[in-house]
Amino acid sequence: MKCFFINLDQAQDRRQALEQNFARFAPADWTLERFCAVDTQTAQARKITGSLRPTEIACGISHLDLMRVKREETAPFLILEDDALFGPHSCKALSDAVARLEQQETWDILFPDLCIVQIGLMAELLALRRQLMREGQFRLLDPSRWAFSSATSYVLHPRAIPKILSAQPKDWTLPYDLLLRQLVQQGRLRARCIFPFALSLEETSNNSTITPGDETRTGFIWYLFRRMIWRDGNFEEHLADVENVSQGLSAETWAHARLWAAMADPSFLPK
Amino acid sequence: MKCFFLSADGDPQAWAQTQESFLNHAPAHWEIDFFQLNPKKDLVSVWRDLVLGQQALGQPFMVATPGARFGQHTCTTLDNSVAHLEKSGGFDLLFSDLRLLQAGAMADLFVLRRQLAEHGRTRLIDPRPLVFEGPGACIIHPRACAHVGTLASAASLRELIEGALCQPVREGGLMARFVFPFATMVSSGEDGIVPPEPEARSAAIGDIYRRMVWRDGGCEPELAPLAQMSKGLSTEAKAFAILWAAMAD
Numbered sequence: 179m180k181c182f183f184i185n186l187d188q189a190q191d192r193r194q195a196l197e198q199n200f201a202r203f204a205p206a207d208w209t210l211e212r213f214c215a216v217d218t219q220t221a222q223a224r225k226i227t228g229s230l231r232p233t234e235i236a237c238g239i240s241h242l243d244l245m246r247v248k249r250e251e252t253a254p255f256l257i258l259e260d261d262a263l264f265g266p267h268s269c270k271a272l273s274d275a276v277a278r279l280e281q282q283e284t285w286d287i288l289f290p291d292l293c294i295v296q297i298g299l300m301a302e303l304l305a306l307r308r309q310l311m312r313e314g315q316f317r318l319l320d321p322s323r324w325a326f327s328s329a330t331s332y333v334l335h336p337r338a339i340p341k342i343l344s345a346q347p348k349d350w351t352l353p354y355d356l357l358l359r360q361l362v363q364q365g366r367l368r369a370r371c372i373f374p375f376a377l378s379l380e381e382t383s384n385n386s387t388i389t390p391g392d393e394t395r396t397g398f399i400w401y402l403f404r405r406m407i408w409r410d411g412n413f414e415e416h417l418a419d420v421e422n423v424s425q426g427l428s429a430e431t432w433a434h435a436r437l438w439a440a441m442a443d444p445s446f447l448p449k
Numbered sequence: 450m451k452c453f454f455l456s457a458d459g460d461p462q463a464w465a466q467t468q469e470s471f472l473n474h475a476p477a478h479w480e481i482d483f484f485q486l487n488p489k490k491d492l493v494s495v496w497r498d499l500v501l502g503q504q505a506l507g508q509p510f511m512v513a514t515p516g517a518r519f520g521q522h523t524c525t526t527l528d529n530s531v532a533h534l535e536k537s538g539g540f541d542l543l544f545s546d547l548r549l550l551q552a553g554a555m556a557d558l559f560v561l562r563r564q565l566a567e568h569g570r571t572r573l574i575d576p577r578p579l580v581f582e583g584p585g586a587c588i589i590h591p592r593a594c595a596h597v598g599t600l601a602s603a604a605s606l607r608e609l610i611e612g613a614l615c616q617p618v619r620e621g622g623l624m625a626r627f628v629f630p631f632a633t634m635v636s637s638g639e640d641g642i643v644p645p646e647p648e649a650r651s652a653a654i655g656d657i658y659r660r661m662v663w664r665d666g667g668c669e670p671e672l673a674p675l676a677q678m679s680k681g682l683s684t685e686a687k688a689f690a691i692l693w694a695a696m697a698d
Contacts, residue, residue, distance in 0.1 A: 296557065297553075297556040297557060297559075297560060297693045297696055297697060298551075298552075298553030298554055298555075298556045298557035299553060300553075300556075300689070300692075300693060301552035301553040301556050301689075301693065302551075302552070302553040304689050305552070395695070396696060399692055399695050399696050402692055403689075403692055406688065406689065406692075413684070413685050413688045413689070414684070416688070417684070417688060420688045420691050420692060421691075423691065423692065423695040424691045424694070424695060427691075427694055427695060427698045428698055429668065429669075429672075430667070430668050431694045431695075431697055431698040432694065433661065433668030433671060433672060433675055434559055434661065434668070434694055434697065435690045435691055435693070435694030436675040436676070436678065436679045436690070437555075437654060437657060437658055437661070437675060437678075437690075438552060438555075438556060438689075438690035438693050438694065439679055439682050439686045439687045439689075439690035439691075440650075440654050440678050440679065440682060440686075441552035441555065441654060442552060442685075442686035442689050442690055443682045443683050443686040444683065444686075445650070445682075446552070446650075446651055446654065447648055447650075447651045
């Protein structure tokens with residue numbers, strides 16, 4: 179599979195980290211090509227306007243520019259931001275998922291990883307992950323009714339390119355990932371997500387160049403969930419961070435945490 | 450509103466506790482009666498007589514099961530909910546609480562409770578998409594009595610409530626809503642111990658949850674059973690639960 183990653187010239191550390199991570203886990207028939215991200219000055223010079231932060235606008239333009247350049251591609255390809263993270267099972271899971279999709283349905287976009295923001299959905303995904311890991315299976319889920327975000331990675335079918343390009347806003351009022359979500363929720367893009375997630379994101383993402391790291395503690399919690407729930411994730415690596423976010427919780431919240439822990443435990447029998 | 454306390458075993462203590470909470474909180478236009486469902490006499494026919502008798506009176510009425518408790522806001526909330534539903538197309542059943550057993554739905558409702566509590570509001574929710582059982586109390590509209598009263602068999606009060614009230618809703622035969630935050634609650638057992646057997650334990654978790662999210666409740670009385678319950682849970686479950694708790698805080 180062809181993979182293209184978006185990377186700012188000054189973000190050499192991220193470039194190196196992703197290239198090394200890819201080299202470690204991708205099979206020989208997978209390729210990785212860098213696409214130079216549009217920076218904020220270039221975006222401003224192109225007189226692109228909107229109410230978003232300049233970094234968010236530049237990020238969206240980068241994704242769309244990449245699509246324009248690759249519009250002649252004939253096979254599905256993977257678009258990555260430079261904080262995407264591969265694991266030992268990523269490439270096989272993605273290859274299998276694309277093969278299954280090509281056999282079964284007409285699809286536009288496959289998300290290997292999403293930022294989920296609903297607690298209830300997170301709880302259901304944890305139970306589903308446990309089941310699928312036990313069976314050694316993955317599932318292709320329809321995210322069109324979820325509140326999700328993230329464009330860190332997605333496999334694009336070439337048929338989706340004109341659909342996304344035609345949705346390019348004149349004024350950017352929605353970040354690119356939420357634009358994708360809107361297209362999915364409106365039924366203009368047929369999306370699936372592979373679960374357990376096949377990819378995740380590097381730790382640098384919680385200090386993303388797009389979203390200020392101190393903007394919300396919530397963002398860090400979402401990030402932790404993505405690192406703990408993906409196919410190659412290991413919750414034990416994140417226990418210190420979990421301990422950190424638990425500081426200062428109210429007594430009521432702790433009581434519910436205990437109840438949710440009981441429900442999240444394998445001993446709980448859902449009906 | 451007429452409320453019938455249903456008892457299959459005639460346990461005077463359970464009746465006394467429900468009656469006490471009722472007398473402490475119910476306004477004058479509410480009344481409560483003890484109703485013995487004697488299993489020796491055929492549970493189903495006694496139930497049918499009760500329901501069809503109330504149908505003839507033409508007013509919504511409540512049935513409550515042993516353990517049901519009323520609080521400060523119970524009756525006002527239910528009166529307002531019935532009035533609202535009557536104005537907006539009517540209803541068959543109005544559950545004042547339920548046992549829910551899906552972690553996802555329970556977590557979402559916890560967040561919703563906080564939002565509603567901030568504004569002192571209540572929401573009437575369709576239970577059909579949820580996995581539910583064991584309402585502690587339910588208001589039955591006269592229009593639903595013919596359906597509710599025709600039950601083939603029930604060997605216990607639990608089976609009767611399941612077959613007459615829950616199953617028809619799941620199958621789409623009756624239109625139900627539940628009040629959220631719950632307007633009533635179901636008390637814990639004698640000792641408050643969470644049983645170790647998986648099925649009973651899951652039911653106990655569902656009951657602790659409904660006591661924590663009812664309109665007049667909170668988590669403090671549940672801290673001891675929660676502490677006991679959290680012993681022996683997997684580290685993974687605890688880690689995810691802390692994340693969700695941090696999101697909900």
